[in-house]
Amino acid sequence: MGMQLPETGQRWEQLRAEMAAMRGHDLDWKHGRHGAYVWYAGDELEDVLREAFGMFLVENGLGLRAFPSIGRMEEETLATVQWLLSAPEGAAGIFTSGGTESIFLAIHAAREWGKVHRPGAARPTIVAAHSAHPAVSKAAHYLGMEVVRVPVGADYRADVAAMETAITADTVALYASAPTYSLGLVDPVPALGEVAARHGLWLHVDACVGGILAPFVRQVGHAVPPFDFSVAGVSSVSADLHKSGYTAKPASTVTFRTAELREFARYSMDDWPSGLYSSYTFTGSRPGGAIAAAWAGMHFLGQSGYREIAAASMRAKAAIAAGVAAIPGVIVHGTPELWAFSFGSPEVKMGRVAAAMAKRGWMCGPTTSPPGIHVMCTPVHEPVAGEYVAAVAESIDEVKAGAAPEAQRAAYN
Ligand SMILES: Cc1ncc(COP(=O)(O)O)c(C=O)c1O
Structure with missing residues (x-):
């Protein structure tokens, strides 16, 4: 059993195309749809790293x-x-x-x-x-x-x-x-x-x-x-x-x-x-x-590059945290100092909100104590902060209306 290797090697162009197609089913992390796993600060840095x-x-x-x-x-x-x-x-x-x-x-x-x-x-x-x-x-x-x-x-x-x-x-x-x-x-x-x-x-x-x-x-x-x-x-x-x-x-x-x-x-x-x-x-x-x-x-980033990443991440965090906290019933948990935080609402099951967010293309990690959704901001989250907050508001309405999917299980990976 197992998977036999092809007898002769395949052309790289063909393999690369196949891999690119596989990628089509992955989360769109370049546009901030992820809540974890990926730290990306632009193509220029990515090219240097590669x-x-x-x-x-x-x-x-x-x-x-x-x-x-x-x-x-x-x-x-x-x-x-x-x-x-x-x-x-x-x-x-x-x-x-x-x-x-x-x-x-x-x-x-x-x-x-x-x-x-x-x-x-x-x-x-x-x-x-x-x-x-x-x-x-x-x-x-x-x-x-x-x-x-x-x-x-x-x-x-x-x-x-x-x-x-x-x-x-x-x-x-x-x-x-x-x-x-x-x-x-x-x-x-x-x-x-x-x-x-x-x-x-x-x-x-x-x-x-x-x-x-x-x-x-x-x-x-x-x-x-x-x-x-x-x-x-x-x-x-x-x-x-x-x-x-x-x-x-x-x-x-x-x-x-x-x-x-x-x-x-x-x-x-x-x-x-x-x-x-x-x-x-x-x-x-x-x-x-x-x-x-x-x-x-x-060395490519230098102190100024890291300052730009820090400032963008903190702007994204401020926009998302303020945006979700303005939704009736939603609170940010504690007073997070950096770019990561979680928010929740005692009025709805947050696992169902996470499921409703997933339906809209946003990967969210639910937290359990207290119940909430985890957010890890990076520079790519800044331009989509408004979209994210709107999706949270819609998802909460959907849960309140009883129309959201089954609760997403709280799982780290
Ligand atoms: C606070 C903290 N410690 C440790 C780890 C483990 O790191 P890694 O997944 O790179 O092994 C993580 C991963 O997210 C983390 O958030």
């Missing part, structure tokens, strides 16, 4: 002895991220395949660090808010650790007092998000930093969504609370290049306050026929193209 990726398509980031070019681009990209995250002298990062791997490596490092600094932790545990991304639970699952999820406060952010109460002798780490995926809220990192310092715990900040662009959001005049290494007590920060860094997938970073902390992420062994194998990442072979695209994309 060409840079293509230039280093074959090179392998596992073999930096062979490819000092990849090593240099990786080091420089990590150093730029350290600068963006206000990391102190001596900080050290790892270039990874995505937020999930960055979080995995931070949690792995925290577990290994705990063996030295929290020797009483029999079942190493991470205390996180209920709103934390599943990646931390996935990491803990693979690593034989536990995540205690603590209900969020009335403002939907991590409840610092409740998280402190949840600390036990098994706790090795606290976890914060900047921002959370679902509601786009930055957790109170300074207060969590104090708790971590008081209890001698590792503090990881998941800034996978916010880390790269938030500094530019500040530069264009919006207040973003401290969430990075400027906060004493933060041990590690994950920040994705393939999200708000607008570079090509797969690309993320995890930065540690010191090179000593990064050592806890390393895996080494030499009991096999080819000598020492030593690596910081979960993956072995690594796409040189993703590292090259990250380096090229960041």
